[in-house]
Amino acid sequence: MQHVDSYLAQHREAHLEELKEFLRFPSISALSAHKEDMVRTAQWLAAALERAGLENARILPTAGHPAVYAEWLHAPGAPTALVYGHYDVQPVDPLHLWETPPFEPSIRDGKIYARGAVDDKGQVFAQVKAVEALLRTEGRLPVNLKFLIEGEEEIGSRHLPELLEQHRDLLRADVVVISDTSFFAPDVPAVTVGLRGLVALELTLRGPRRDLHSGVYGGAVQNPLHALVQLLASLRSPDGRILVEGFYDKVRPLSPEEREAWARLPFDPEAFREEVGAPALFGEAGYTPLEQVWARPTLEINGLWGGFTGEGTKTVLPAEAHAKITCRLVPDQDPDEIYERVEAQLRKNLPPGVTLEVRKEKGKGRPVLTPVDHPAVRAAFDALRETYGKEPVPIRSGGSIPIVESFATILGLPAVLMGFGLPNENEHAPNEHWDLAQFDGATRTLARYWHKLAAALGPGARG
Amino acid sequence: MQHVDSYLAQHREAHLEELKEFLRFPSISALSAHKEDMVRTAQWLAAALERAGLENARILPTAGHPAVYAEWLHAPGAPTALVYGHYDVQPVDPLHLWETPPFEPSIRDGKIYARGAVDDKGQVFAQVKAVEALLRTEGRLPVNLKFLIEGEEEIGSRHLPELLEQHRDLLRADVVVISDTSFFAPDVPAVTVGLRGLVALELTLRGPRRDLHSGVYGGAVQNPLHALVQLLASLRSPDGRILVEGFYDKVRPLSPEEREAWARLPFDPEAFREEVGAPALFGEAGYTPLEQVWARPTLEINGLWGGFTGEGTKTVLPAEAHAKITCRLVPDQDPDEIYERVEAQLRKNLPPGVTLEVRKEKGKGRPVLTPVDHPAVRAAFDALRETYGKEPVPIRSGGSIPIVESFATILGLPAVLMGFGLPNENEHAPNEHWDLAQFDGATRTLARYWHKLAAALGPGARG
Numbered sequence: 001m002q003h004v005d006s007y008l009a010q011h012r013e014a015h016l017e018e019l020k021e022f023l024r025f026p027s028i029s030a031l032s033a034h035k036e037d038m039v040r041t042a043q044w045l046a047a048a049l050e051r052a053g054l055e056n057a058r059i060l061p062t063a064g065h066p067a068v069y070a071e072w073l074h075a076p077g078a079p080t081a082l083v084y085g086h087y088d089v090q091p092v093d094p095l096h097l098w099e100t101p102p103f104e105p106s107i108r109d110g111k112i113y114a115r116g117a118v119d120d121k122g123q124v125f126a127q128v129k130a131v132e133a134l135l136r137t138e139g140r141l142p143v144n145l146k147f148l149i150e151g152e153e154e155i156g157s158r159h160l161p162e163l164l165e166q167h168r169d170l171l172r173a174d175v176v177v178i179s180d181t182s183f184f185a186p187d188v189p190a191v192t193v194g195l196r197g198l199v200a201l202e203l204t205l206r207g208p209r210r211d212l213h214s215g216v217y218g219g220a221v222q223n224p225l226h227a228l229v230q231l232l233a234s235l236r237s238p239d240g241r242i243l244v245e246g247f248y249d250k251v252r253p254l255s256p257e258e259r260e261a262w263a264r265l266p267f268d269p270e271a272f273r274e275e276v277g278a279p280a281l282f283g284e285a286g287y288t289p290l291e292q293v294w295a296r297p298t299l300e301i302n303g304l305w306g307g308f309t310g311e312g313t314k315t316v317l318p319a320e321a322h323a324k325i326t327c328r329l330v331p332d333q334d335p336d337e338i339y340e341r342v343e344a345q346l347r348k349n350l351p352p353g354v355t356l357e358v359r360k361e362k363g364k365g366r367p368v369l370t371p372v373d374h375p376a377v378r379a380a381f382d383a384l385r386e387t388y389g390k391e392p393v394p395i396r397s398g399g400s401i402p403i404v405e406s407f408a409t410i411l412g413l414p415a416v417l418m419g420f421g422l423p424n425e426n427e428h429a430p431n432e433h434w435d436l437a438q439f440d441g442a443t444r445t446l447a448r449y450w451h452k453l454a455a456a457l458g459p460g461a462r463g
Numbered sequence: 464m465q466h467v468d469s470y471l472a473q474h475r476e477a478h479l480e481e482l483k484e485f486l487r488f489p490s491i492s493a494l495s496a497h498k499e500d501m502v503r504t505a506q507w508l509a510a511a512l513e514r515a516g517l518e519n520a521r522i523l524p525t526a527g528h529p530a531v532y533a534e535w536l537h538a539p540g541a542p543t544a545l546v547y548g549h550y551d552v553q554p555v556d557p558l559h560l561w562e563t564p565p566f567e568p569s570i571r572d573g574k575i576y577a578r579g580a581v582d583d584k585g586q587v588f589a590q591v592k593a594v595e596a597l598l599r600t601e602g603r604l605p606v607n608l609k610f611l612i613e614g615e616e617e618i619g620s621r622h623l624p625e626l627l628e629q630h631r632d633l634l635r636a637d638v639v640v641i642s643d644t645s646f647f648a649p650d651v652p653a654v655t656v657g658l659r660g661l662v663a664l665e666l667t668l669r670g671p672r673r674d675l676h677s678g679v680y681g682g683a684v685q686n687p688l689h690a691l692v693q694l695l696a697s698l699r700s701p702d703g704r705i706l707v708e709g710f711y712d713k714v715r716p717l718s719p720e721e722r723e724a725w726a727r728l729p730f731d732p733e734a735f736r737e738e739v740g741a742p743a744l745f746g747e748a749g750y751t752p753l754e755q756v757w758a759r760p761t762l763e764i765n766g767l768w769g770g771f772t773g774e775g776t777k778t779v780l781p782a783e784a785h786a787k788i789t790c791r792l793v794p795d796q797d798p799d800e801i802y803e804r805v806e807a808q809l810r811k812n813l814p815p816g817v818t819l820e821v822r823k824e825k826g827k828g829r830p831v832l833t834p835v836d837h838p839a840v841r842a843a844f845d846a847l848r849e850t851y852g853k854e855p856v857p858i859r860s861g862g863s864i865p866i867v868e869s870f871a872t873i874l875g876l877p878a879v880l881m882g883f884g885l886p887n888e889n890e891h892a893p894n895e896h897w898d899l900a901q902f903d904g905a906t907r908t909l910a911r912y913w914h915k916l917a918a919a920l921g922p923g924a925r926g
Contacts, residue, residue, distance in 0.1 A: 030775040091777055097673070155775050196678060200776045209740025210560070213891040214763045215659060215862030218791055219755035220735070222745035225764035226699055233696035236689060238814065272683070277672025282685035282816030292682035300677045301688035302779050303770035308787060312493035312618050313663045313824050314554055315789050315863075316765050316891055324771060326778050328681055351701065353745030361776050399678030400778075428676040428779060 004133040004447040008440065011133075015443075016112070016436070018048065019125050020105040022087075023114040027121075029065055029088035029155045038065040038151050041087050045124075046070065049147060052132035060167065062159035065151030069170070072131065073144045079457035080144040081450070082173035082413065084403065085124035085180060086153030089116035090428045097430035111433040118434035119427035123179040123420060124149055126439055130446035142454035146173060150403070153180075156200070156363010157403045164410040174457055175376040176407045177449070179442065181419025184395050185266055186435075189384040189445075191377055192417035194294065194396030195368045195404060197329035199339045200361035203346060205231070205321045205354040211307075212317040222353025224321035225306050231356075232323060234349040235299055235342075240284045242299045244345040247338065252331045254295050262290050265393065275424050293398035298328045299342065324361075328398060335364035365402025370415055379452035380418045387445040418449070467596040467910040471903065474596075478906075479575070479899070481511065482588050483568040485550075486577040490584075492528055492551035492618045501528040501614050504550050508587075508612060509533065515595035517610060523630065525622035528614030532633070535594065536607045542920035543607035544913070545636035545876065547866065548587035548643060549616030552579035553891045560893035574896040581897035582890035586642040586883060587612055589902055593909035605917035609636060613866070616643075619663065619826010620866045627873040637920055638839040639870045640912070642905065644882030647858050648729055649898075652847040652908075654840055655880035657757065657859030658831045658867060660792035662802045663824035666809060668694070668784045668817040675780040685816025687784035688769050694819075695786060697812040698762055698805075703747045705762045707808040710801065715794045717758050725753050728856065738887050756861035761791045762805065784817075787824075791861060798827035828865025833878055842915035843881045850908040881912070 008015075025041040028034045042065075046057040049070035057070035065088060073080075092102040092115050100106040102115035116122065127147070134141050148171060152158050164171060181192040207224040208217070235243055242248070269289055273281050283292040306321035308314035327338055343358045350356050370377060372394045384392040397417075407413045420442035426432045471478075488504035491497045505528075509520040512533035520533035528551060536543075555565040555578050563569040565578035579585065590610070597604050611634060615621050627634060644655040670687040671680070698706055705711070732752055736744050746755040769784035771777035790801055806821045813819050833840060835857045847855040860880075870876045883905035889895045 030773070030777065032774065091771070091773065093771075093773075094674075198678070198778070200778075207741050210889065210894075211557075211892040212739060213862060214761070214765060214789060215661070215791055216860065216886075216890070217739060217756065218761045218763045218861060219759050220744055220746040220752035221739050221741055222743070223763055225767050226695070228767070229692040229695040229764070230699070230701060232689070232692040236693070238693060276675060276680060276684050278670050278684050278816055279818050280685070280816050281683055282814075283683040289683035293680065296682050298677070298681045300681045300686055300778075300780060301692070301770065302677060302777060302781075303772045304688050304691070304784065305768045305772040307764065307766035308554070308556075309766045309768040309785070310493070310554065310556070311495065313787065313789065313826055314493060314765060314891070315661070315663075315763075317763060318765075321767065322772070324776065326677060326776065328678055351745075353741055353743050355742050363776055397679065398681060399676060423679075426673065427679070428777070429674040431673075 002137045004137050005444050007133045007137045008129065008443050015129050019112070019122060022048070022121050022125055023105040023116055024103055026103045027088050027116070027151065028091050029152050030091050038088065042066045042068050042151060045087055045149060048128060052128045053135035054131060054147060060163060062163050064159045067148060067150040067160070067163055070147045071145065072141055075141055075144045077459045078143045078454050080146065080173040081453060082171055082176045083127050083145060083147045084176050084178045084407070085127060085149045086120045086151065087124060087149050088151045088154050089119070089121065090154050094430065099431055107436070110436050112436060113431060113433040115432050117432050118421040118425045119432065120153065120180045122434045122439060123442065126420065126442035127179055127446055130443045133443060134447050134450065142451045146171060153403065157406070158362045160403050161406045161410060164406055168411065171411060173413060175416060176413040177416045177418065178401065178404070179419050179446070180401060181397055181417045182421035182423055184393055186422055187390060188266060189388050189390060189392040190395045191380045191392055192397045192419060193370045193372055193377065193394045196398050196400050197333065197335055197365045197367035198326055198400035198402060199329065199335040199364045200326045201339060201342065202322070202324050202359050202361055204357045206319060207354045208317065208319050211319050214315040214317040218317055221317060222351065223317050224354050225318060227351040227354040228306065228321035228323060230351050231346060231349055232301060235345065240282060242297070244299065244341050246341050247297065250332045250334065251297060254291060259291065263288070265290065294396035295330055297330050297333055300326055300328070302326055328400065329367045331367045331369055333367060335366060363402060365400045366405040368404045368415065374414055375456040376414060376416045376453060379456040380416050380449060382452045383445050383449040386448055387441055465600045467600050468907050470596045470600045471592065471906050478592050482575070482585060485511070485584050485588055486568040486579055487566055489566045490551050490579070490614065491554050492615050493554050501551065505529045505531050505614060508550055511591060512610060515591045516598035517594060523626060525626055527622045530611060530613040530623070530626055533610045534608065535604055538604055538607045540922045541606045541917050543609065543636040544916060545634055545639045546590050546608060546610045547639050547641045547870070548590060548612045549583045549614065550587060550612050551614045551617050552582070552584065553617050557893065562894055570899070573899050575899055576894060576896040578895050580895050581884040581888045582895065583616065583643045585897045585902060586905065589883065589905035590642055590909055593906045596906060597910050597913065605914045609634060616866065620869070621825045623866050624869045624873060627869055631874065634874060636874070636876060638879060639876040640879045640881065641864065641867070642882050642909070643864060644860055644880045645884035645886055647856055649885055650853060651729060652851050652853060652855040653858045654843045654855055655860045655882060656833045656835055656840065656857045659861050659863050660796065660798055660828045660830035661789055661863035661865060662792065662798040662827045663789045664802060664805065665785070665787050665822050665824055667820045669782060670817045671780065671782050674782050677778040677780040681780055684780060685814065686780050687817050688781060690814040690817040691769065691784035691786060693814050694809060694812055695764060698808065703745060705760070707762065707804050709804050710760065713795045713797065714760060717754060722754065726751070728753065757859035758793055760793050760796055763789055763791070765789055791863065792830045794830045794832055796830060798829060826865060828863045829868040831867045831878070837877055838919040839877060839879045839916060842919040843879050843912060845915045846908050846912040849911055850904055
């Protein structure tokens with residue numbers, strides 16, 4: 001019997017060609033112009049799952065973009081894992097900063113460049129190829145597997161809770177396994193045990209009924225752009241602390257043990273600064289960068305616009321000003337409560353001469369912490385250790401995967417976040433890429449993982 | 464001999480059709496895409512000036528958009544007036560707020576709607592038709608006239624100072640007459656004796672080298688949008704006072720007489736508030752709205768942008784943030800000095816973690832005050848009084864006509880600002896329009912004005 005590793009090595013070129021096909025679909029969930037592309041991507045993925053040997057592949061429609069399902073259930077008595085991922089990707093603007101077009105995958109220096117290369121099409125594809133390798137070499141899987149790959153992760157998984165409710169039986173499992181995170185560093189494999197939560201809002205300030213001539217009216221009418229900068233500035237102290245009343249009330253303090261463990265990780269603030277290319281690091285006083293990103297909440301302006309933004313000068317006092325804001329949350333902050341507190345603070349601090357409209361955007365998520373000693377997490381450590389010959393580390397991520405909370409609440413599933421990205425691969429930015437050595441490691445590790453999981457969980461409770 | 468008023472009444476329909484032709488040209492000087500349209504507009508205007516009976520009409524090229532010149536110099540011994548106006552217009556965005564397209568003139572309720580209807584194509588056209596009416600009825604003009612109609616007023620008259628230097632002899636005159644302002648109110652004719660000056664700048668804050676994922680990095684890297692709102696908020700106190708050091712140092716205080724005279728003008732703050740449609744008025748404490756707009760300087764954000772501004776949510780921590788700012792200046796503030804003070808304050812208040820680039824935009828202008836007792840100003844009062852049967856008022860405007868300063872410094876000309884707009888005609892905004900009764904009054908008043916000016920100035924010093 002051929003070993004999975006040798007099968008993967010032998011078929012690597014073909015697999016990369018197939019990955020490129022997957023990456024060529026412009027599956028941008030945020031833009032309604034790509035609605036048809038989303039359907040085409042889902043159909044391609046369903047076919048790819050069947051080609052790999054999974055069965056009953058199908059499109060699960062939602063009120064938004066569809067999800068894709070497939071299964072392999074021929075391991076009676078063994079545990080059942082649900083593999084979750086997403087085939088949708090972030091928007092690509094600013095387009096002119098891409099060295100090669102975002103939907104024309106290009107391999108340079110052992111990395112594959114494309115929107116979705118690492119977040120998350122590439123990692124989903126690695127999951128598929130791990131299964132294929134096991135089936136083609138061993139003829140069977142050591143566990144029962146169900147794949148659920150959705151199309152709305154980048155817009156907050158709007159319809160997935162509904163879908164989980166609707167297909168509660170179909171999706172029954174013992175654990176959900178997600179490859180949508182990163183190693184701590186190259187050669188430092190990691191399992192992510194904590195994620196920040198998210199709540200998003202958009203606000204509009206309205207002043208005069210119409211855009212005014214800033215000469216004829218300027219000085220006697222509130223300028224919504226001035227009101228906006230004043231209002232937004234009032235939400236954060238100059239040293240980076242969020243000034244929304246009660247914002248930090250439910251934040252679980254870091255234990256001295258966690259702070260010490262994180263301080264031992266190979267993290268160089270100056271290298272981090274160079275990587276992001278900022279003139280200096282900046283964050284809440286009293287916390288290290290890792291603590292700021294992993295264990296402290298944020299209130300971040302993601303977009304700001306109003307007035308004349310074209311070429312040259314237009315002396316306008318505009319009628320409206322707009323901003324988009326997201327808050328990243330940590331245990332035990334509640335998204336709904338934080339939204340209410342932010343909205344209340346905005347209303348309290350509202351400058352005179354304008355009205356305020358605040359809209360909660362879809363896509364909130366609770367912060368998540370998975371126990372480090374859960375057998376499925378320990379199995380992940382074992383698989384990583386065996387593939388890489390290094391001791392993996394339990395880490396957190398500053399990002400959010402809102403769906404992880406839904407898997408816990410709706411399906412009662414613990415989550416194993418075993419991702420194979422590397423830091424600094426430009427997910428959500430121009431020139432997103434994925435190191436192909438990580439692709440190779442991911443397929444090998446994931447094939448091993450299903451054996452470790454079978455051993456760790458024993459005869460499945462729900463298989 | 465037919466009277467000018469009856470000539471104007473008789474040809475009104477034909478004149479309005481001709482005005483519509485003029486308004487159909489999309490002569491937006493700020494947008495380079497309209498470069499050819501600017502040339503076509505100038506050519507049309509030169510032909511229209513010749514049709515009206517002016518002579519030697521020609522295009523005066525500049526390094527930017529061309530100006531148009533024409534003359535009538537057959538009044539030896541009489542004074543010479545230079546008529547200045549502009550054929551360029553403001554951009555039209557947001558386009559969707561226009562009830563009829565900006566370059567398809569439409570007459571509704573006795574008003575003509577189009578970009579440029581009042582600012583300034585319509586008023587330039589009234590100047591042309593006043594000359595035509597005099598020449599067709601009286602056979603001659605009581606003064607020598609030179610028309611100089613430029614194409615860069617809305618972008619700060621970038622090349623006009625050069626042009627004035629270059630054609631110093633051609634443009635020799637006793638006074639410059641400009642119709643680019645408004646009545647104080649319907650039935651309250653006015654001559655504008657004061658204008659605010661202008662200085663414009665654009666600033667860019669740069670943080671990380673590329674757009675970052677706000678989850679993965681948020682909390683440890685300065686967000687340029689937060690830095691921008693903090694920086695801009697630091698320039699103005701919540702009660703509307705500009706916090707740039709030395710900003711008010713050279714502001715000439717209002718005399719008690721001026722404040723009393725302005726307090727007697729028919730101005731209703733609540734009607735003003737309703738007109739602009741703002742929830743409340745807002746301005747520097749201790750000053751009335753008229754004082755705020757006419758005699759106090761401003762620092763106004765005209766545009767603001769950065770990050771994701773499209774549909775939905777993108778959790779980005781952007782690399783850059785941008786703002787456009789103009790300051791309106793009053794006597795005796797100096798545009799260069801104010802620019803330096805603003806830039807210095809921006810550098811002083813710059814938050815950590817970002818770099819600042821400030822660029823001075825072209826199109827600055829000094830504030831202007833014309834003596835109320837100048838004979839050419841008194842002639843304007845006489846012409847308005849005779850046409851309207853009301854006592855005109857000397858007013859100021861919060862707007863800027865940077866070129867007025869150049870006429871004074873380069874050609875030594877006093878300026879008479881006799882405009883026929885009405886307040887609230889949406890110049891610089893969607894649905895710009897001009898009351899056609901004002902068009903009628905403008906042509907009749909201007910025809911009279913040349914007689915009054917001939918009498919007031921007597922045999923011209925430079926004719």
